[in-house]
Amino acid sequence: MKYRPFGRTGLNVSEIGLGCWELGGEYGHFDESEVVQAIRRALDLGINCFDTAQGYGMGRSEALLAKGLGKRREEIILVTKWGILYNDHLSENRRARDSRAARAKLAIENSLSFLKTDYVDVYLIHWPDPRIPFEEPMRAMEEIVKEGKARFVGVSNFKAAEIEDCMQTRRVDVGQYGYHLFDRRMEGEILPTHQKHGIGFMGYGSLAHGLLTGAFHEDTTFEASDWRSRGGAFNMPLFTKENFPRNLRAVEELKAIARELGVELYHLALAWVLANPVLSVALVGARTAAEVEANMGALEVELDETTMSAIDAVFDRNGIETRPDVWVE
Numbered sequence: 001m002k003y004r005p006f007g008r009t010g011l012n013v014s015e016i017g018l019g020c021w022e023l024g025g026e027y028g029h030f031d032e033s034e035v036v037q038a039i040r041r042a043l044d045l046g047i048n049c050f051d052t053a054q055g056y057g058m059g060r061s062e063a064l065l066a067k068g069l070g071k072r073r074e075e076i077i078l079v080t081k082w083g084i085l086y087n088d089h090l091s092e093n094r095r096a097r098d099s100r101a102a103r104a105k106l107a108i109e110n111s112l113s114f115l116k117t118d119y120v121d122v123y124l125i126h127w128p129d130p131r132i133p134f135e136e137p138m139r140a141m142e143e144i145v146k147e148g149k150a151r152f153v154g155v156s157n158f159k160a161a162e163i164e165d166c167m168q169t170r171r172v173d174v175g176q177y178g179y180h181l182f183d184r185r186m187e188g189e190i191l192p193t194h195q196k197h198g199i200g201f202m203g204y205g206s207l208a209h210g211l212l213t214g215a216f217h218e219d220t221t222f223e224a225s226d227w228r229s230r231g232g233a234f235n236m237p238l239f240t241k242e243n244f245p246r247n248l249r250a251v252e253e254l255k256a257i258a259r260e261l262g263v264e265l266y267h268l269a270l271a272w273v274l275a276n277p278v279l280s281v282a283l284v285g286a287r288t289a290a291e292v293e294a295n296m297g298a299l300e301v302e303l304d305e306t307t308m309s310a311i312d313a314v315f316d317r318n319g320i321e322t323r324p325d326v327w328v329e
Contacts, residue, residue: 001046002299006077006280007200009152009173011121013077015274016295017049018042019204019283023064024056028223030287032064039068041289043075045296049281051176051202053081054111055126062114073117079174079202080115081126081156082107083137099129101140108149122174123150127157134162138169154199159327160189163199172199179203179279181212181254181269181311182247183236184322191278203273206282211238211247212269214255218245235326246318253314263301270298272311 006013021027023035039050050069052061062080069076082104085096112118123144125137141153154174155166166172175194177186183205194201207213209228222229222239231240238247251265258268273282286292303311315322 001048001296003048004280005200007173007194008198009122009200011077011152013200013281014046014048015281015299016047016270017051017202017281017283018047018292019285020050020052020061020065021056021204022285022287023052023061024058025060025225026056026227027285028226032067034288035064036068037289038286038292039065040070040072041292042286043069043072045292047292048075049077049079049202049283051079051204051283052115053084053124053126054107055081055083055085058085059110059114062111066114066116073115077121078115078117079122079124079176080111080120081124081176082111083126083129097127097129097131099125099132099134099137101136104137104140104144108144112149119148120150122152122154124154124156124174124176125158128155128159128162134166135169138166142170160193163190163193163197167197172197174200174202174280176202176204176283178205178236179273179276179282180205180208181272181315182208182238182320182322185324185327188323191276195278200280201278202281202283203279204283206273206284207266207269208238211251212254212266214251214265216248216251218248235324246320250314250318250320253317254311257307257310257314261301261307264294264297266295267298267301268303268311270295271301271303272308274298275303275308 002015003012004015052065083097083099086098123141144150152173154172156176163172177190179186228239232238237243255265258265284295
């Protein structure tokens with residue numbers, strides 16, 4: 001495993017981390033025993049960053065991660081998030097976001113209980129809550145740090161201006177955003193902001209939520225419980241009836257580039273994410289130990305300028321806008 005500085009936290013984070021959104025149940029059915037083995041294999045391979053969230057099944061992902069970690073919790077950088085999908089808040093907030101200080105205090109206690117730990121290494125606000133001044137959740141998280149229940153704090157899916165606003169109250173240690181070949185919006189303002197302030201950058205969806213595994217075809221269907229069955233999320237509709245066939249054509253061209261290099265498509269895709277020097281860790285989901293092991297090959301792949309240009313040309317030829325001027329509010 002290779003490691004990078006996690007912003008200015010003083011921590012060194014594995015270049016590949018295990019993303020645990022899938023464990024919350026929004027990616028269809030999976031075998032829990034296989035997931036536990038995947039977590040343990042990741043530990044053995046040197047992966048030390050595990051990312052989950054209260055919103056991933058409202059504790060289901062956190063609890064399953066804790067089961068997989070067992071007594072090895074102290075070996076890792078444990079990241080979780082709070083602030084979304086509260087049923088008691090749906091009536092007044094269509095996205096069910098709640099960043100009140102009281103919610104932060106309740107959320108951390110629930111997460112610590114599910115995770116079976118006394119503290120998390122990084123605690124993030126999952127999405128910005130426009131109703132609440134950012135000063136309130138940032139002060140609340142600073143209190144959580146002082147109480148020893150989190151070591152560092154940060155934000156996920158915040159705009160650059162919102163990060164700057166948060167920084168007026170408390171330093172943002174870590175940020176987390178979607179970043180992959182099909183979604184490069186973060187290169188506009190978010191990555192420069194992280195570089196400017198020395199904020200650790202976690203990229204999620206590194207394989208475009210499965211699209212860059214190369215396992216899909218035009219007849220692929222997703223379970224009703226799988227969010228991809230609804231076409232996409234975060235203003236990146238990768239799986240809609242209009243976009244899915246076009247995106248698959250691009251994937252086939254990317255496979256050809258990977259073959260020329262003698263690597264797998266997912267190695268190419270992960271290597272592209274890891275080529276960004278601002279990135280701290282690329283999060284990848286996995287349901288089996290074999291999937292975890294397969295991803296490790298990306299660490300040995302280096303992409304030269306010719307290959308990077310060839311990759312960009314694939315998206316140009318297929319009319320895929322990787323930097324759409326949109327943002328989820």
